[in-house]
Amino acid sequence: MLTTTIVVVASLGYLGLLFAIAYWADRRADQKRSVISNATIYALSLAVYCTAWTFYGSVGRAAATGIGFLPIYIGPTLIAALWGTLLLKIVRVSKSQRITSIADFIASRYGKSHLLGGLVTVIAVLGIVPYIALQLKAISRSFTILLTYPDVTMPNPADSLPLLQDTTLYVALLLAAFTILFGTRHLDASERHEGMVAAIAFESIVKLIAFLSVGIFVTYQLHDGFTDLFDKAETAGILNPLIIDGMNGYENWFALTLLSALAVMMLPRQFQVAVVENSSEQHLRRAVWLFPLYLFLINIFVIPIALAGQLTFTGQNVDADTFVLTLPMAHHQSALTLLVFLGGMSAATGMVIVETIALSTMVCNDLVMPVLLKRWKRIPPDADLSQLLLRIRRGAIILILLLGFLYFRLAGEAYALVSIGLISFSAVAQFAPALIIGLYWRGGTRSGALAGLLSGFVIWMYTLLLPSFAKSGWLPVGLLEHGPFAVELLKPQALFGLSGLNEITHCLFWSMTFNIGAYLLFSLWRTPRVDEATQASLFVDALKNQQFLGIGLWRGTAEVKELLHLAERFLGVERAKHLFQRFARRRKLHDINQLPADAETVHFAETLLAGAIGSASARVMVSSVTTEETLGMDEVLNILDEASQIRSYSKELEQKSHQLEAATRELKEANERLQELDRLKDDFMSSVTHELRTPLASIRAFSEILNDDPDLPLNERQRFLGIIVNETKRLSRLVNQVLDLAKIESGRADWNAEDVDLLEVVEEALAATEQLFADHGTRVDRELPERPCVVTGDRDRLMQVLLNLLSNANKYVPQNTGVVTVNLRSNHENYEVSVADNGPGIAAEELPNIFEKFRQAASTSNKPIGTGLGLPISKKILAHLGGEIWAESGEEKGAIFTFALPKKKESCMTSGGANVKDYSNRG
């Protein structure tokens, strides 16, 4: 049984628990062990979006329109995916300028304008009042309904009761007291409320659990799952699954989604939790999906509950907005009923607390402070302003809640919960053009923003707020039916004859048209002024790194003592001193007195004050104690230009220098290569001439002898002529090889690409050199396979290589005891031919150079035997044919020259090892 006492005790107990959580989180924050600095808690705190509207109202909406409740959650899902850029930019700007509310943000963007901040505040307060009324209505109604447990009876309309008997009034006052305790215990420089955020995150969990519990109870306890419920609903004829029917046309579907996407960023409480209370940009990442997931979960059971409610209460007078509560009541689930009541209270109190705190900050900083500042001279100079600020905020909280109550008494009963909420959404959506366009377009001006906001707001009042009063009987209904003064074109709900849309879509279309239109028109009309241009560039370029730009834009004289004194008056003596001290330490100074009164200090003081009294007021206050030189438009533009130019110049320079470095490196390498080539060419030339000179010298010497001495005996003459002939042959061989090498190197040589059987070439080469070996008394061992080994290459060139290797081997082996071994084997993808000799071998230090021109293994023999070009030519030939050649040597085993050529594809598949074994001892 749920008695009044139990309900009241549970409610107060729950509020007490919330307060305890907040208190604990505040304590932890003071100890620098923040509990809310966590991505999941951040995402949960964003779920303050789900209010009593979601908790009770969605089901009512679903009962009436089927899917009509859904756009309110799909919009945030879609825009959340863009938070990585959009919200990040807002957060970064707000952190760097210590922005504490959406009014402050917009005022700041357009040159810290008091007027703009004030207008935003007025729109926000008037726009949000119906929304607060909705929460009050939900709490007081659920409470009243609960009192008759387990009988389900709808309470009488609240306006039939005398004022003082209306529960809603007490709910409003209780919430006001609670919010004051929560949000205005002390004045914080950064305007962050860690305790509040912790409590809100906790409430988000409670309302989700409560709603899911009812959903599961209804779907699986009362009915047999989703399918069963949909079957019964269809039989009863209450299933309305068509989107186009539920939304009364797809344009409404689209409009409501757009509206909610804008509202989720523009609502003062969402701005508070998403931007002001954000403790790390990293937390945005998780919110991108976790917040939409929360919305998804809390909506899964909306349709089942709506259908079940309609099935259960057929023919009874039960408001569909109360199904979430009345279904468990009707089935005598006292524990579940109490949980639902607390869940609903969570949803409502969470919204009321955050919203009124956000609004009270705005009222204080953007409405009251500007007025106070104008009367500054009349306030006694020693008044404690921080206490005054707190009092203003507390007053604002009470005032806002009483306004909510007033709206509830005046108009609240004529509308369902969701309809009231949508009126508020439409109001705050008016901030979107000035805020979002202003974040990306420098050209938006203060007058543009003022005109846009004002016209959008007027249209909103005319097309939504006015009808809501008319429907409640506070204005003549004829106004809606025939228009003012019977002018049909001005009918509030069919403005300029536009009909066929629902009232929200209608208002959204006209207000946005006028809002954006006026914003663009007035912005384009006139170029921005100095302060507007400054702030515009700080906002638009927020994601680029330019944190010191704001500082560079101040020039004048100031005194640190005055600035400190100013801060002390608004923040309290100790707090201000502490913050200044910290600032001094950050600048590597020991004491406040050492702080220079420069632009940076003034900037620090201004942002510090901005946190407490708003950016516009902070600017006024700081300029009251400093003498600022007014910068001309040109100067400011110059500074901005310079900054951006310097940025782009330095970027360009960096790029250029990188390019230059790379080019220098390449040039250096090319130069080294050229020098090397030059040296090689010189070496080559001197080698060639040297090689030419030796045979020429002997030819000349012997010719002279023959010439000078006609009496030389015949045999001597014969011998000398033989030498001359040999030397001439050597000379022409040398010249041929030089030409050959030059031809290959320059790429002018003719090459054949044909199938060549290496085995055949080897045999032929051996046959051609048989006589040479025989003359020298050299034995030739053959280790050759039987099968053809086909490669692709130039037969004559390969022959040239082999002949060169064989004749080389013959030259170096000893007379009569020489052994030359020729081996041909298959090795994976190559054929390898090696020619080994038992000569003196090649010294290890000679090996790397053996293939260079005119490098013979000369150390072993005083007289070079060949031209010194055979091996370089062989190397070039093999390189050209895609093979390679190398030499190995040990002092004892002689020299082994091996060359390898890739196999022609699909031939000679036998493996190399077998080949060698099978045919090794043939020779």
Added chain:
Amino acid sequence: MNRSTQTRQRLAGATLLGLLLFFSPVLTLFDKATEWAGIPVSYLYLFGIWLALILLAAWTVEGRQH
């Protein structure tokens, strides 16, 4: 930096996909009075796409942290 730009672009892509599936004639294909497995096809479509988009965003953001 590079990676976060990529993540942002992928998320923007997910938004475009959502716009297509929720606000184009594609929606009308599923806005019919038929049922799949006993549940109206419009409900299945809306909630299914919604969840799919959320999971896509979650995968985009969290799947590339490590």
